[in-house]
Amino acid sequence: MPSHDVLIIGAGLAGQRAALAAAQAGASVAIISKVHPVRSHSVAAAGGINAAVSVDDDWRSHAYDTVKGSDFLGDQDAIEVMCSEAPKEVLHLEHIGVTFHRNDSGQLDLRAFGGASVKRTAYVADITGQAILHVLYEQLMKHHETVDRYEEWFVTSLIKDDSGACVGVVARDIRTGRMETFAAKSTILASGGAGQAFKPTTNGLICTGDGIAQAYEIGAPLMDMEMIQYHPTTLVENGFLITEGARGEGAHLLNGDGERFMEKYAPNKMELASRDVVSRAEQTEINEGRGAGPNKEGIYLDITVVPKKRTLEALREIVNIGKDFAGVDITEEPILIRPGQHYIMGGVKTDVDGQAPGIPGLYAAGRGRLRLRARRQPPRRELAARHAHLRPPGRRARCGARPARRDARGR
Incomplete structure (x- = not known):
């Protein structure tokens, strides 16, 4: 029975980035994917990645745009982490080989995206996801001694021990049909959304909500599934x-x-x-x-x-x-x-560090979530007070309050 410190289900951008971070921290890692990693659905992410990398931009502005774009329903603690760390992460991706487009002066070129107050989207033509996916997979090759890749394996269920902790998974080798149990100290779900429940959808045929269902079956709470x-x-x-x-x-x-x-x-x-x-x-x-x-x-x-x-x-x-x-x-x-x-905006409920409450050892990650971190975030009201200057004049903080729904005109 294979055993690892960290087991990651899904080899898209979230899964590969988590695997790379865990390997660099010295953990033994396994990554399981039902398709070859560079065929993961992240390959379809086209337009770019947002980060306040311009000298004329600021992560706080990015954070406010994100909060406002979510109708003030977004988790403001998580938004703070994502927006404050995004510039460093984009530069890191470039340093390891992602060929982001540059302007005539040699700086990162940025394009405008919906809901943004300034241009802040770094891009590789309209194949950004594909470019990042290939670079991350290339980087994982450098850690072949500590990262085991189980490509074209399908996870059928998560495993809990008698204390209620997640301790691994059961998976099937798609090519042979062989079943195998994988043990792990920590299991990270990065298996994507459930786009195939809808029509039309931009999602590939592999986006069938497996991870969400498997977590639910072992008692993990779900949230925002209507989003x-x-x-x-x-x-x-x-x-x-x-x-x-x-x-x-x-x-x-x-x-x-x-x-x-x-x-x-x-x-x-x-x-x-x-x-x-x-x-x-x-x-x-x-x-x-x-x-x-x-x-x-x-x-x-x-x-x-x-x-x-x-x-x-x-x-x-x-x-x-x-x-x-x-x-x-x-x-x-x-x-x-x-x-x-x-997008499926909801999924497995986690804290700001990605851990599912009540199930030790189970984490969730994705394009809308965060890679694992090791610092405590301030309470939401403290965050709102700290960034009160970002709100337009006359607007009060709405920490967790559900606003009136907007009509088609955005009012």
């Missing part, structure tokens, strides 16, 4: 993701009448309002009969307003997707899109 994020721009035909980077480069959204309708819903941010606002606006246009396409079931994403040279440089994969899946040259004509399910 499902829709992405504004997915292909009408199949839900294939059209990166937010397209709007970040200046693409327009047009309804069936040719109107740039976001002016009605978010006149300040336009197409770069937060995803929920843009998705609701699009669906409102479709529901009220102003949709585009033969059946008025979509919205036009007009990338022709972006200089062709820039499109071919920064959105080259989307050019290929348009031709291959929609038969459209996006440099010459708009492409038909609609909102599609993108």
Whole structure:
């Protein structure tokens, strides 16, 4: 029976980054993935990664944008950790080989993303996830003596001992069908969301919610399972993701009448309002009969307003997707899109260090969560008071309070 200090289920960006950190700390590590690691769904993360790396930016501004974009429902302790550590993490990724795009002066180039008050998205054209995934896998090769990779193994269940602690998993070798028990002092779930429960979805066929279900079966609490994020721009035909980077480069959204309708819903941010606002606006246009396409079931994403040279440089994969899946040259004509399910915002409940309450030894990680840390965070009210200067004049702190829901106009 294989035994390790740290067992990680899932080999996407979260799983590989956790494995690399654990290996560098001297732990023996096993990483189990039901597909080859570089085929993990993180390969589909296209547009970039947010961090306040610009001299004109500040992590506190990033934190406020994140809190505001979550309708003040986000865990502000976790947001503080994520935003304050993001610049260091992006620079670390670049130092280990991620070829982030640079501008003419040699600095990291940054593009605008929805909900951000400044440009703060570092990117590798529109294949950012793929680029980071390959670099992390390459780095794991350096730790082959302490990191065991079980590629194309499927975890069927988590194991608890008599004291209620998670002590490992049962997994199946997909190629042979052989079952094996893996023992571990700590088990990290990084197996992704449950996108295949929805249609349309940007998620790959492997995103079936295995880790969430397995944790629930052994008594781990779940939270925010109703929080499902829709992405504004997915292909009408199949839900294939059209990166937010397209709007970040200046693409327009047009309804069936040719109107740039976001002016009605978010006149300040336009197409770069937060995803929920843009998705609701699009669906409102479709529901009220102003949709585009033969059946008025979509919205036009007009990338022709972006200089062709820039499109071919920064959105080259989307050019290929348009031709291959929609038969459209996006440099010459708009492409038909609609909102599609993108993120599962909820999952296994954890504290700010990623540990599941009540089940020692079980942790959860993901693109929306944090890698394991070893410091205590301040209480949420203390954090809100510390950053009170970030709130707009007249707005009071809402620590944990649920605000009134916004309509399609974001009000």
